Amino acid sequence: MTRSILIRLASAALLAALGTATRAATPADLQAAYGAQSTTAAAPDRGQQLFTNRHGREWSCASCHGAVPTQPGKHASTGKPIAPLAPAFNPERFADAAKTEKWFRRNCNDVMGRECSPIEKADVISWLRTLK
Amino acid sequence: MNRPARLHRTLRVLFALLGASQAVRAGDDQRGPDLALLPKYKQECAACHVAFPPGMLPADSWRRLLNNLPNHYGTDASQDAATLNQLAAWLSANAGTYKRVREAPPEDRVTKSAWFIRKHDEVPAGVWKRPAVKSASNCSACHTQADQGNFDERTVRIPR
Numbered sequence A: 001m002t003r004s005i006l007i008r009l010a011s012a013a014l015l016a017a018l019g020t021a022t023r024a025a026t027p028a029d030l031q032a033a034y035g036a037q038s039t040t041a042a043a044p045d046r047g048q049q050l051f052t053n054r055h056g057r058e059w060s061c062a063s064c065h066g067a068v069p070t071q072p073g074k075h076a077s078t079g080k081p082i083a084p085l086a087p088a089f090n091p092e093r094f095a096d097a098a099k100t101e102k103w104f105r106r107n108c109n110d111v112m113g114r115e116c117s118p119i120e121k122a123d124v125i126s127w128l129r130t131l132k
Numbered sequence B: 001m002n003r004p005a006r007l008h009r010t011l012r013v014l015f016a017l018l019g020a021s022q023a024v025r026a027g028d029d030q031r032g033p034d035l036a037l038l039p040k041y042k043q044e045c046a047a048c049h050v051a052f053p054p055g056m057l058p059a060d061s062w063r064r065l066l067n068n069l070p071n072h073y074g075t076d077a078s079q080d081a082a083t084l085n086q087l088a089a090w091l092s093a094n095a096g097t098y099k100r101v102r103e104a105p106p107e108d109r110v111t112k113s114a115w116f117i118r119k120h121d122e123v124p125a126g127v128w129k130r131p132a133v134k135s136a137s138n139c140s141a142c143h144t145q146a147d148q149g150n151f152d153e154r155t156v157r158i159p160r
Helices: A002-019 A027-035 A044-052 A061-065 A097-112 A118-130 B003-028 B039-045 B059-067 B081-094 B114-119 B125-129
Strands: none
Touching: A027 A097, A027 A118, A044 A061, A044 A118, A061 A097, B039 B081, B059 B081
8 A cells, every 4th residue: 555655656756757858857866766666676787787688689778888888889870979878977867857768768669679667777777877 | 276266265164163163062052060050959860970961951851751750760769749840840941952952862861862972982982881980971980070060071081
């Protein structure tokens, strides 16, 4: 009972955060908001696995961002440089809920052919936050 | 040389020069440096590739591209409706209209336009395959000021 209310509250908080395009957020906020939609806790090692695995297709997240995205990556088809993804190395990352949601939507689709689940997003953010 | 012959030669040289300068103007007139990029266009489109000056494609090509962003040359570049409308208005207002750009290139790719291929015909095939270049759409690999819309030949530095 209490748990379901908590989940509902957290979902409402996430929706509110995602609904405002320019609302500032922190990587920890976003991880918490995604994590709150799941009953399991975010796990950095699962996030790393998702990030480096090709999921039976052509690309992994690492194809563009690099295996350890503390440095600039390179777009796998256009070659355009991509600024570091790890928030400790690029303060613009995971600082905006709508932007984060947009890129998860597109890039999970490119890599896995589907959207990522909230816990998968929380896992990835939790791993990226460990990179210092 | 008699007079009419000399006049004829002078005229020919003049026309050739005029033609050459027109060709250069036409090639460089991609509404490059003069056109300020819509911030939304830069933000949304230049995240993955150079901000192609809108004058490099005709309005028809831009319209087709925008209608198909979830399948954008092999990647999902989907946008929300509000952003899409903004981009569509700006791109159609600034699309290429002069004769070399009026016709849609194959696959609506700038890099498959006849003018693009002609302009790059002196670039050896191997250059495109260099790791630092990788793709013909990676303009800024060689055009050092491409991100500012400047594709002038004098700013070209071909990486080793």
